[in-house]
Amino acid sequence: SQLAEENSWALSVHEGESVTVNCSYKTSITALQWYRQKSGKGPAQLILIRSNEREKRNGRLRATLDTSSQSSSLSITATRCEDTAVYFCAAASSGSWQLIFGSGTQLTVMP
């Protein structure tokens, strides 16, 4: 099984609604990153939350980190059609430079 994994394969919401993508990981980390990938593009970082942080915000985005349960969440409020994308969590393993990506969650925001 993967060392980092989003808990949903796909989610769909209507514009204006809120949505949460969850991620679990199986390694000691220094940080957890969230990336978004739009169709035909490479992933782009949304939020980086370090292991000593519990919450990080970036506009309509809020990431949480619970190192005791080895889980993280990314919440998006007031969703827009342009939020439609694949969302990845990426775990930065302690003692390693590597980023371990999950398989991604396809989020579709409908008008």
Place this chain on the structure above:
Amino acid sequence: EAAVTQSPRNKVAVTGGKVTLSCNQTNNHNNMYWYRQDTGHGLRLIHYSYGAGSTEKGDIPDGYKASRPSQENFSLILELATPSQTSVYFCASGTGGGGTEVFFGKGTRLTVV
């Protein structure tokens, strides 16, 4: 803004042929990476580099070689392409370890027939 440019963007290769995917970054980042992306597997690391002249194996290096001739350029080489290597390949660059942001190119879609 960080810039990572991949070429070609699309490539069709024949089985057994040699394929070279190129990547150029203007960020002056020491670290560069090659990932492949397949449905259901997310991004998997093939090779990476800490700087000019260095290449290291990632999680799935079999069938691939890498070359880092300069700070800016990092190539992925498939000496004998196979259909199982049909995928989307991403190059990325970054300043340090996993606790720092990684900047991705737009990807290369490779089809091996």
